[in-house]
Amino acid sequence: MGIYVCEYSFKHPDPKDPTIALHEVDFYAWIPAKFHQLTPNHALSLRFRFANKHFEIYRRFSRPVEFYDKRMGILVQTSQDLGMEQVIYESEDLGEALAFANGEYLKFHGKKEPDVVCQHKYPHMSSWCDKGKA
Ligand SMILES: [Zn+2]
Numbered sequence: 001m002g003i004y005v006c007e008y009s010f011k012h013p014d015p016k017d018p019t020i021a022l023h024e025v026d027f028y029a030w031i032p033a034k035f036h037q038l039t040p041n042h043a044l045s046l047r048f049r050f051a052n053k054h055f056e057i058y059r060r061f062s063r064p065v066e067f068y069d070k071r072m073g074i075l076v077q078t079s080q081d082l083g084m085e086q087v088i089y090e091s092e093d094l095g096e097a098l099a100f101a102n103g104e105y106l107k108f109h110g111k112k113e114p115d116v117v118c119q120h121k122y123p124h125m126s127s128w129c130d131k132g133k134a
Pocket residue numbers: 005006007008118119120121125126128129130131132
């Protein structure tokens with residue numbers, strides 16, 4: 001089983017950008033190098049926009065960076081955030097947004113258990129679920 005995502009966990013605004021919810025869901029942090037010529041390296045996440053009540057799946061682009069750490073004597077692989085984002089899917093339906101994100105994961109990282117919508121009832125429940133705890 002993947003993770004459970006609860007629609008009720010997106011209630012509180014992000015203090016840095018009150019147009020979106022503070023709670024976000026991250027699906028992956030990078031894509032393998034073999035894809036970089038077709039699709040720039042990026043992280044994939046879900047967020048909620050209050051104005052239209054849409055769940056957005058968005059890419060945040062970064063550049064892979066490698067450098068040799070002389071002191072440690074090792075090659076360090078990291079990434080540099082390019083400060084650019086792109087919404088690639090949006091829906092009022094959390095299940096549809098998760099299905100799209102599951103497809104993106106499959107495309108770049110292969111098969112895993114899909115992330116699904118919270119049923120607000122243990123054990124089919126997100127740890128962020130307010131409704132199930134009440
Ligand atoms: Zn829930």
